[in-house]
Amino acid sequence: MQGCGVCCSAVVAFSGVRDRLSGDDAARAYGFLNGALNIVPALAPLLGGLLASAFDWRAPFWFLCAYGVLITLLVIIWLPETRPADTLRVKGLPIKQYAAILRQPRFLAFAFANAGALGMVLTYVSLAPQVLMTEGGLTPIQFSFAFGANGFWIMFVSMFVNKAIRKAGRPFCLAMGFFTMLLGAVLLVAGMQIFPAEMQTHWALYMFPVAVSVAGLAFTVGPATSYALEPYQQQAGVASALQGFIQMAGGASGSLVIVALPVAEKLSLSLMMLLGAALAFIAWRCSRKMRGSLTALK
Template sequence: MQKFTLLLLSLVLLAPLGIDLYLPTLPEIALGLNTPVTTIQTTIPIFLLVMGLGQIVAGPLVDNLGRKPIALAGLLLYLLGSVLAASATGWPQFLTARIVQGCAVCCTAVVAFSGVRDRLEGDEAARAYGFLNGALNIVPALAPMLGGFLADAFGWRAPFWFLTGYALVIGLLIVRFLPETRPAGTLAVKGIPLRQYAHILREPRFLAFTFANAGAMGMVLTYVSLAPQVLMTEGKLTALQFSIAFGANGFWIMLVSVLVNKMIRKLGRPICLAIGSLAMALGAVTMLTGMVIFPAAMQSSWPLYMLPVAISVAGLAFTVGPATSYALEPYQQQAGVASALAGFIQMAGGSSAGLLAMALPLNEKLALSTMMIVGAVLAALAWLCSKKVRGTLTALKSS
């Protein structure tokens, strides 16, 4: 099972690598493509939106054709998108490359989370989801530094050539070692299963837990998008110092995720959801308190930003694993469809909420505090729902 989980992790890593590896090179990409850096920055939410929307299509394909074929198709698309980005000579080609990569990761993400649902249930599934989400944080911990080193040595295209090589290696491993886990009784669907999606969306349980994940995702996306402005432009950190601060937070989430996996076994998933809500609320209170009690001259100090962030992202670690397992638990025969819909709500909903928070006439800290509060409220609603969970739902009818 450990080898199986690591293979799924290698697929899940494609998404954060596609974001974090090239973060330090955004100014160089803008210069190389003769495009404003603000335009290049839009490829982050575009990537996430495509990933979210694409899962609506990828889910039925995973249930109809199997996990392994769709994983390989996603890896092939990722390789193609990486080559297009590495060889881009203008903005249109670079944008196309990012859209192709977004389509790729929607396939691999659905395969990974469907695979967990195929093999595991209950607390075991929650720990697996927590491991996948926790291990993901090694990417924001190390990827910006790796991307910066590659760009310094070989230019801004080097991170995308690295992604090309990664996709190729993982593809070979998937061909050789990933088993097909689609259950024999999986319901086949024709086209986009709107009826099945509608059935799932009518379940308050599913909505409560997936929106909790979307709130946490929106909070993190807001942090990631605003961190360069707060830490580098206002806080005067160098690119290396920024990478260290950004990376330390990633390691912190990973450590908290290890703790969460142990607490799930001893205290149960509802307690973890409650702690997640409280942590995000405490992060918001800490951020707002710092804005009130410290003088203007200290507001650009990086600890006043990173301490509340560290508290709040710990809430993310406590929320995602339990919420994901609760949301997908009833759908053994529709794991691909349910995983796709959950991923769509998490990625598209989270990115949209984050973009809305950043579009409001608020400064960076207030915008992030707003998303922390939203995440805390949604996690609290998920906790309340978890206390009412009894048994599982019946299978859905095929459309």
Template structure:
């Protein structure tokens, strides 16, 4: 089962690699395509938006045609998008490439999380989801440095050639070793299953856990979006120091995720949801207290931002695994549809929440503290919902 989970991880990594690898090269891409850097930066939320909304379409396809075929389609699209980005001569061509990559990732993400639901349930599924989400944080830790080295040696286009090679390599692995896990009794749908989506959305249990994931992800997206300005422009860190701080935080989340996998086995999922609520609330309090109670001369120090962030992002590790397993547990015969809807809410909802707080007339730290508070509230609602449940539900 461990090798199967690692196979699914190789698919999930396509998403964060598509974002973090080229972060250090945004100015070079803008100069190379003769376009404002703001245009290149806009491809990050666009990528996430396409990735989130596209899962609504990918979910039914996974249930109708199987996990493995759609994984191969997603990998092929990812390779094509990476080649288009690597050879882009002007801004619209690069934009199209990022849209293609977003469509590809929505396919592979649904396949990965459906695969976990096909083979595992209960606490085992929670540990697998937690491992997948926690292991993703090694990408923010290492990918920016790798992207910077590749760009320095071969130019910014080398990052997208690297993504092309990764997609081809994973395609070979999927063809040779990824089994088809779709259950024989999976419900097929003739078209976009609006009725099935509506039925799932009427379940308060599903919404509670899906929005808990959205809150945790939105908190992390807000931190990532604001970190360059807070730490470099205001805090005075160099690009190398920023990369070290950014990478250390990614490794921290991964270590907490390993701990959470052990905690789930001993004390269960409700405890982890409560811990996620408390860590995000603690981060909010620390960040707000540092901004409003400490002297102004201290406000630019990196520790006043990164220490509360480190406390709060632990909430992501505590929340995502248990919440995802609770949300998808009743849908064994609709795993693709339910995974797609959960992924859409998590990705699009988290991005929307982060964008909303960043658009408000607030300081960067206040905006992040607000998103931390919202994430804590949504995790609290999920914890309350989990306390009302008894036993392990494997089918509905």
């Protein structure tokens, strides 16, 4: 049930931006949404742990229930309809529209760039307990603070990206996304090769390259999402849903495959960073050829 709510909320948020904004303005809005979305899962373990410790295991669920009621009231009272009056209505499942969008190389290039960046973060999250707690010896509270700090870092970089889009443009930000994810992979592998065995379990050898690489997520998601959805003014909801599906399913699938490889945890993460960097590079190459356009779907 909560997963359905998350999917609906994401489609509403991203399609609402496409309905009202385009170009660099949309990229900055998507970057802001990205920062907000990433701070929540970073702080959730800390908040959930504190609530469960102070009360019992049911407390986090009661908190989510109350939060859901509050958000529902806010949506009913203050969220306006963003859909343009001339939007084409589609009866039933928009299968033909999905198929038409999936035939667009531009859309796929930017959607998979988002998937690669998210897959890198999911891989980091999946491997972090083993690397930081089991091998690194961090306590649950220390682990939660490390997650929270990384979430705030993503939010801070997202704020910087909003300014960078205005000053340097979206292609520059995609190039930075490629560079930071590549640099994170290089630093992670270099740490494995340079430092002695007794230092390999230190949390900084994992979290510092991760901090560099997750900056690539902040640089990539806003511009890539705006480029992917830009042509679909009349089908913002359909395109947003498909883009979100590719990002989530592609990122999760890539992370699952990488984590299943019979290699060390840090090497697995570095491989996912390289994949994310490669997809961001492809998106950057595509962005250099872009011109604003609207695509009508029959």
